[in-house]
Amino acid sequence: MSHSSTTNGVTTASSSNIQDTPSSSADTQRVQRRKRRRRRESSVTTPPPSKQQKINFPLSSNNHHQHNNHHKTSITTEEVHDMDSRASPNRSVSAPVESNHKISLHGHATRGGGGVANGMKKSGTPKKIVIKNLKARADVQPMEYCKEAWSKLKKAIEAIHSSQPICYSLEELYLAVENSCSHGLAPELYGNLKTECQEHMSVHLPEFNQDNVDEGSYMIIIDRVWVSFCRQMIMIRSIFLYLDRTFAVPHQTLPAIWEMALEQFGDVVSQPKIRDRILRGILAAIHRERCGESADRTLLKSLLRMFVDLQLYQGVFELEFLKETEKLYYNESLRMMRDSEFTLPDYLSHIDKRLSQENDRLIQYLHKTTKKPLILCVEKQLVGEHLQEILDKGFESLLEANRYHELILLYQFFGRFKDGIPLLHIAFGGYIKKSGIAIVSDQERDKQMVQELLELKDKVEKIIQESFQNENKFHQVVRDSFENVINRRQNKPAELVAKYVDTQLRSGNKEWSDEELDRLLDRVMVLFRYIHGKDVFEAFYKKDLAKRLLLGKSASFDAEKSMLLKLKQECGPNFTSKLEGMFKDIELSREMMSSFKQHISTTKRVSGSIDLSVNVLTMGYWPTYTPMEVLLPPEMGFYLDVFKDFYVRKHSGRKLQWQHSLANCVLRVSFDQADKELQVSLFQGLVLLLYNDTDQLTYSYISQATGIIEEELKRTLQSLALNKVSRILLKQPKSFEVNDTDVFTFNRSFKHKLFRIKINQIQMKETQSENIATSERVFQDRQYQVKALVHASDLKKRIESLIERDYIRRNEENTGIYEYIA
């Protein structure tokens, strides 16, 4: 006693082993826990909560066992000893001598600063010194001693219960317990202790049964009772530690001291009236907190830990709590779903907020076992029950507005449910189809179709990347949806994709660098991939490629080749072999022209005033053009004949067909103001050359002199006479339509700021007829395959026709087999 001061009934030891939580008596609890686990596998015991209380107890020395969950069964006599020795750091070893017949001195006497072991150990000691001379004093009556001991202990318990100072040293009390046990009086001691505690509980009963206080105060009262109960019981248990460890814990049926006390406390709290009152209080407080009011979280935490300790948490609290939660969020979600003022982004951030609130609640005062069911319940009520409704509420506008953040939330929430992501896939695909079909089916938007489709694709792919974790399945949805969209309308998308590529590859398009262009082409190729009618694409692509090659309008030869390679990779070499042939024709023609020039310079058969170059195209590689005969001036006609001779001599067995409609030329013109060069089609050139003779010609004369067919000639004259900036001829009368009697006069006073002027052909809805022709050609090529695919009878006809033409024959033994005849 001399080294201890008593404060508020709690002994403050001079030892430095100070801990401020009840769990400090770690090993005691460990024992207790071990025992409990033995009885109920699943029950969880946590040390009672500590708030203001500060309990310093010398026995609690093992700081490092604070987190004792990890080694519940690791208690050793060594530890006990160590602890005991520190419990009386400065005390003389002689203190307990009188009451012992034998004194066991522990071998650790020299350990630590004066830490001499008191001889309390009976086993596990490496050395044992027996003082034989003390036999004579052994006649102290054990029963008497024990009575005395109990009266001391009882006083101490009463003092603790009434928060009074204890008038004995803890050491003394501890020894009293130990000695009583040594005399086989443990059962009595245990019984006495239990009765004492029970009696004390009944003192508290009125506090539990106060009817005249409100919920809040009631909860505070209960909490206070609980906290002091815990504090007191820890103290008592510490005094009775020896009893606990040697008797209660090893005992098969009796609960450990702490547990025994908890049972007594629990008996009171479990009374339905009391229990429900506390439960209502807690639930009401949580409800208020959910509605935005503040709550005393420390109080809630303390009471919920009480519930946990009393085995009332899961069975009583959690059940009710989850029910309440479900009800609240069910109503909340229903209200918000119906409220059109409440947008989907609002709702999503609301869910997010609710989830983080509940998680906070879990950290702050709920028990961790509640986490899973609580979060599941919230998610189910707010999300799972409304998956489709949520999507209908504004998923498309989220996509439309690229709300990446909200889409991330949506993806996360939906990911929690089995049906969630598949529904998201469907809705995502639905959006792409809807937007895509709007682009594809609107004829007004044909011009921007490809550009808009590419933009749509980039947009949705960015969303997948930003918000849907780049999930593969979403990319699959994009592919499927685009394929669906682009084939909704027959042929036109294929045509427009081909045209789009043409625009990009044509010279004058300085929008892109080579790499950018290549990337752009890659993107277009993706669209191309979705197109079923690849033949339509090919036909239009070929037509445009022909123009680029023949008019020298290709922006970059490399880009052309790279595009060709892409097509080849996509569709195989058969698809591109003819396109490649076109390139080859251009190259061969170039070589041919240089040898032709050599040829004419040696033979000198023609004057060198005209620079002729000829592109010789392989029939079949190129689109089919209708040859148009014209009347050429003799010099020109002669020149072509020279070339033809040269060519046919070089390539035996070939014949040449001139394609005048594809030819173009450069004319030097002397206007009044200045000389100019005009870049014109051959037809335009032939018309203009007629004006070397006279300034005025009639339509019928021009027609006769050039031999150009009516439709072409009219178009040609319109291009020369009706274009404001390049009006070389003046038409009389000034109407758009060209009639036989119209007169065209050379415009001598023509002015233009440039030296070389290109006179555009009038694109007489160029495509309209050309376009129809191209499409028709595709259908003709297709018809055999298409018909065969659609009708079995046609298939038979096709087979018959193949047999007739000796491509295949029937197998003589099995008529179901056809053999190919090489």
Next chain:
Amino acid sequence: MADGQSLEEPPKVKKAKGKTPTGPLFTLKKWNAVAMWSWDVECDTCAICRVQVMDACLRCQSDKKQEECIVVWGECNHSFHNCCMQLWIKQNNRCPLCQQEWTVQRFGS
């Protein structure tokens, strides 16, 4: 062509800087002509393989030898894919169309 000829006469006169109304107004500087070539054949289709002679025969198409698939003319002026004919004459050295003895007149090139 007769009209054209008469009209072409003036350009042959010396060019007079275009300032005088009688001078040659237009001179052809450059001419990019286009021609399409095809085999000079009577029948577009090879009677042996029934593929157009402008295309390679099926054998060469599948062997990716389109470039090498040339046309051959016999003295009878009938024409076929050369490779088709090579196979044909192993069995029967007559033109499949006119049954004349097969003699090569020329090869396409």
